[in-house]
């Protein structure tokens with residue numbers, strides 16, 4: 166008799182107390198998420214550009230839900246990625262994180278059901294140029310199929326404001342310099358990675374044509390480098406770095422012996438390749454400015470913006486700047502040109518300056534000093550912690 170009464174009490178308390186509290190808590194969290202400037206879903210949020218952008222978002226009173234499948238970031242078992250733990254330390258704010266692959270439609274739907282998402286910033290992608298030549302299907306699957314799954318789920322939940330991480334690589338070999346957004350795209354993309362960026366841009370243009378409610382901003386990054394000024398987060402390449410800046414900093418810290426400079430016979434002032442390096446914090450703030458653009462009611466469809474400084478810097482200039490910022494000698498040797506490299510590439514960023522009210526402020530010295538600060542404090546990247 167007592168156990169039947171207990172059972173009734175238990176059922177009643179589940180029905181009348183626990184379930185309503187559950188609903189209220191869910192309602193309260195949703196309201197809380199909406200209290201700031203809106204809730205941003207950040208795909209690939211634990212990566213290099215994603216983690217720096219989340220700092221800017223949290224500091225500007227956006228709420229963030231980050232997803233990542235951890236394929237290119239470090240996390241201890243069953244824990245949040247280390248990069249995001251450090252972002253929480255820097256900002257003093259909590260990040261909702263899910264270990265979700267953008268190709269997993271059901272898992273994505275669960276995230277969209279749980280949170281009332283206002284905007285998506287889509288970083289999740291594989292990005293190693295050389296690897297994309299070796300395993301192209303993996304790149305097409307991950308970057309293109311994954312993106313279109315994400316866009317389908319967004320459409321199903323009527324979330325139609327998207328910022329996409331594109332790349333200067335869509336311009337192929339520059340026909341003129343500085344490169345404007347009108348430059349032809351998709352021609353001379355020499356590797357599958359670059360093609361995935363071009364194809365996803367094209368998919369998004371078609372989506373915008375089919376449904377006038379979409380607002381899409383394509384941010385074409387030039388060469389992001391540097392680290393957060395705290396030295397707590399930065400670029401964390403696995404294995405041998407492909408890109409110049411992490412390679413230089415690993416030589417400076419003693420992890421690599423000697424930098425190989427790929428060619429000194431280009432038609433550039435000192436013969437080495439020229440690029441438009443942009444500080445990661447400046448790049449991150451460009452995403453915030455892109456979100457502001459969604460408030461403009463006249464903005465419908467898609468628009469592409471270059472994120473660069475507009476200034477070219479050669480490999481040798483970068484080596485000298487890094488030596489000055491770090492106080493270390495960078496040993497280097499000149500070797501053959503690297504396949505697929507262009508002599509020079511730099512942006513005309515005036516469209517983003519005018520229409521997004523965005524400007525890159527930081528210098529090459531800042532980029533080197535902040536990279537060094539991150540490297541010297543984390544010689545083995547996030548793994549050491």
Ligand code: NAD
Nearest residue numbers: 209212213214233234235236237266267288289290330332
């Ligand atoms: P990153 O590798 O540091 O970050 C990407 C994150 O996405 C990683 O944490 C990875 O684990 C995650 N990811 C990959 N595939 C996923 C999937 N299927 N589902 C969920 N998560 C997945 O790279 P990054 O440098 O931060 O680049 C961010 C974006 O910017 C990418 O789209 C990249 O192509 C683009 N981009 C980067 C550069 C650059 O030089 N860093 C230049 C131009 C464009």
Ligand code: UFG
Nearest residue numbers: 332333334386387388407408409412425426427438480506
């Ligand atoms: N370089 C060297 N030695 C190295 C690495 C690079 O001399 O060990 C030279 C390259 O030849 C080039 C310059 O340094 O002249 C920059 O090379 P990165 O590999 O750092 O950058 P890329 O411009 O080749 O490409 C990068 C990304 C692409 C992206 C592009 C534009 O790897 O994915 O920026 O955003 F598309």
